[in-house]
Amino acid sequence: MVSGWYAFFRVALRWIGRVLTRCRVSGRSHIPREGPFILVANHESILDPLLIQTNCRRTVHFFAKSTQFGANAVFRWFLPRVAAIPARRYRVDPQSVRTALRALERGDGVGIYLEGERSWEGALRPFRRGSIRLILKAGVPVVPCHVSGTYDAWPRWTRSRWRSTVHVRYGEPLHFGVHETRGARESALEPAADRLRQALLALAGERPDRPWPTGA
């Protein structure tokens, strides 16, 4: 279900995304046309949610750190209207999981940054176990999405932006099945994390290896 505000911001922010980056998108056909799904992505920049959500035709409820909602009145008004789910990072947050599961029950998409935060160094970090558990509990198709180039455009350690080429790649949906019990989820945790990591790395492709300069 697409709300009016969400539809409005998707169009408006897509144009802002085009101003901020030179964005290429591939694999959009992998996003299910209907029914619930989970979209998992790497997270290198504050630009990621803007580019992923505006290039996805379905409504995606993305987890966002709760402190962003409290940053100022504008964010507090804006974030719920773009379907952001506040997630407290300093404790296990069952309410954010409930909100996500409700969105899936309604047939919407839910977006998860598996690393739980923006990468400092632009490389894929370890995945949060709670995110994998949610995927295993939900049992819906999981669409991997890799965004490259946003780290060069705007990494987390600077306020300055650079307009660079960004590539958003959606991959084929993965199916993990429903794991009803905690025991089943725990035993499937590591294999699922490995599969998701491989899917994201495959979308990322080879990154050129840069030898450390020696001055020779």
Next chain:
Amino acid sequence: MALIDLCYRCPQCGHDPMDGEGDAVWCASCGIWIERSRGRLLLSLTEGDQQFDVSAADLCRRIDEHGGPITRATRDDGTLEYSARARISWRVSEQAVRYRGVLRGFVESMGPPAPGTVTVDRDRVHVDAGGRHAGSWRHLDLGAVQASSSSLQLSLPDDQLVQFRFEDDSPRRWETLMRRLITDAYERAGRGGVVEFQPRIVTGW
């Protein structure tokens, strides 16, 4: 937020700290210069010399190989202590976030920041922001560690949350330092290796 938050220590010679401003850092010891330009990180081995593309992942890996934040925190006698000035705030409440009458989640409200000092040693973290905003907690009693671009949050016992916004230090240095000290404390206590630091500290067994 600046490049020095990422590159707080020289990736070339290990000198700590780096000097820096905005999107550039330089080492007073070996003279390398790193700057962000055209969206890339460029390194010069000497000022004005040829520039090389380097990746942030390489910088971080080399900083870790030099010992990360531990070397500077270690004294000559082998004890460990490190401190920094910070604006320190505590969680005062949580507010519900609703949209169209439906609860979506909760957001923490932090109290007004007070100037203070945070100090760590091998076993404890000490917070001093004056008056009742002072305390000391064992690393083993911390609930979670999480860093944002400009601050570090620690979950304390009794459902307390404290946030440090460092005045002249790197949140990434502090995140790495806290994680290493907590991992070390858990291993010394025989509790196993820490595999996750947020939303709660989890060990491998």
